Amino acid sequence: MEIRALLEGDESQVSMEFQAGRIYSRSYLLTFYSERAFLPGWLEESKPSCEALELRLLIQQSKFDGLVPADYHLEQLNFLFERSLSDEILTEKELAKMDILLSDAFMLLAKHLYQGKVHPEHLEGIWDIQSKEDDPRLLEKLNLALAKQNVRQQLFSLHPKFPIYQRMRQSLKKYYEMEQASTGLNWKNPVPEEPLEPGQAATQIPAIRDILIFWKDLENYAQGVGEIEVYDSLMMEGVKRFQLRNGLLPDGKLGKATIEALNQDPKALIDKAMVNMERLRWLPDTTLQEFVLVNIANYSMDYIRERDTLLHSNAIVGQSYRKTPVFNAEMSYLVFSPTWTVPPTILKNDVIPAVKKDIGYLAVKRMKILDFSGREIDPKAINWSGISRNNFPYMVRQTPGRHNALGLVKFMFPNKYNVYIHDTPSRELFFRADRALSSGCIRIQKPFELAQLLLSDQPLWNEERIRNAMESGKEQTVTLKKKIPVIILYLTFWSDGAFRENIRRDIYSRDGELLKLLQLPLIHEN
Structure with a gap:
């Protein structure tokens, strides 16, 4: 009855008994062991059972899920296992501790695999996507793992259901293997004053060439040229492949962004994979048949139906000081030839200062000043010298047309952040590598194509009618027959369907x- 004595003591007694191996799921364990008359679950003739050995292996492999094996009593379990497996006779209390630590490790690892170790509310940035239910029947999983002798299956059943998660897990495993082989490479190459182009020479070229070969972006390279400092055309093709994987403009130039990405060693990518697998664990497991997915860090929008990407579009997202929030909502309507009522922040920070410098700004931007009843106000009738950012008693609205900041169509999914997807007149910005340029909303390169897909179940809205509505100069709202989920995420790493790793700059830090937070020691969760 040592198990019962250990678990039923008061908090200070339990803490003293387990010390660094403190118990996190004590209330669950009291239920678990009381239902089995406080008999051990992980022992076989006073030795760790096969299930116990399997669980220890899974704890060691939890690093491939981006978790920290030490969180799950690994050090304490290793100490007890080594003594037991070397035929040392453990005391009844030590055997009870081993059993409790194994059960607690299973519960804690199961919880973290299911909904993550870190709660999003502890982060500075906005994460406003509904979380999973708190308790995915963890005790039932523990009982099944022991009764059916399938510990791995029960734990792996708690992985996120998205195929991308398993691909990322394989990538992380690969990075751990590559970390051992990367020690001889130079991961601190200096950035040149001007981007290096083919034909130029530089001292860092051999080191960069080695990195490209290491990542397999450069293969079948001629032998015997390892120390040559000339950037040749074959190496440029490897640079382009590397740039594509890292979301950089594939121009083949070795500039600041490319060199900084090349200087990320496997350990840096292990860290990046860790945080993004955690973000996937936060997502609800609801399977959506049709949805719009925006990845802020990838500057992209995808329209997905039954797991097929029907439309991929470059996107422009919020600047670092006007970040696009992470949230989900339902798109319910779109507006052709929209007007744009300037939001308060942009009005205060951008428009009012510009008008005070030059009243002609309003005419150039085709903006009107309106009172809050909708009556137009002559800007020349306003005493602008007495106007400040905080006492402007009007609203400013931009007329429809190609000049409009929202372009020719906007896609609405009502939310508390007043964020939506829209067209833009600044088409040239989509060809920039860094597209964190908006005030929080999402501008897309292919608004017409998105409108076509959204209205494909309304035959009257054919291609011609959509184009006419976009160009009409008259605002027109169209309600969707069915609401389309919109998910706005922030992923800086993922593995695609071809198991290619995609690495993106952490634009919002x-x-x-x-x-x-992932690497911090656990606090008591009981």
Whole structure:
């Protein structure tokens, strides 16, 4: 009855008994062991059972899920296992501790695999996507793991259901293997003053060539040229492949962004994979047949139906000081030839200062000043010298047309952030590598194609009618027959269907904060 004595003591007694191996799921374990008359679950003739050995292996492999094996009593279990497996006779209390630690490790690992170790509310950035239910029948999983002798199956059943998660897990495993082989490479190459192009020479070229070969972006390279400092055309093709995987403009130039990405060693990518697998664990497991997915860090929007991507579009997202939030909502209507009522923040920070400098700004931008009843106000009738950012008693609205900041169509999914997807007149911005340029909303390169897909179940809205409505100069709202889920995510790493790793710059500097929380020692969860 040592198990019962250990679990039924008061908090200070339990803490003293387990010390660094403190118990996190004590209330669950009291239920689990009381239902089995406080008999051990992981022992066989006073030795760790096959299930116990399997669980220890899974704890060691939890690093491939971006978790920290030490969180799950690994050090304490290793100490007890080594003594037991070397035929040392453990005391009844030590055997009871081993059993409790194994059960607690299973519960905690199961919980973290299911909904993550870190709660999104502990982060500075906005994550406003509904979380999973709190308890996925963890005790039932523990009982089944022991009764059916399938510990791995029960734990793996708690992985996120998205195929991308298993692909990322394989990538992370690969990075751990590659980490051992990367020690001889130079991961601190200096950035040149001007981007290097083919034909130019530089001292860092051999090191960069080695990195490209290491990542297999450069293969079948001629032998005997390892120390040559000339950037040749074959190497440029490897640079382009690397740039594509890293979301950079594939121009083959070795500039600042490309060199910085090349300087990320496998350990840096292990860290990046860790935080993004955690983000996937936060997502609800609801399977959506049709939805719009925006990845902020990838500057992209995808329209997905039955797991097929029907439309991929480059996107422009919020600047670092006007970040696009992470949330989900339902798209219910779109507006052709929209007007644009300037939001308060942009009005205060951008429009009013511009008008005070030059009243002609309004005419150039085709903006009208309206009172809150909708009556147009002559800007020349306003005493602008007495106007400040905080006392402007009007609203400013831009007329429809190609000049409009929202372009020719906007897609509405009502939300508290007043964020939506829209067209833009600044088409040239889509060809930039860094597209964190908006005030929070999402501008897309292919608005017409998205409108076509959304209205494909309304035959009257054919291609001609959609184009006419976009160009009409008269605002027109069209309600969708069915609401389409919109999910706005922030992923800086993922593995695609071909198991290619995609690495993106952490444009909002969010990865470091989450990584730190993932690596922090656990606090008591009981």
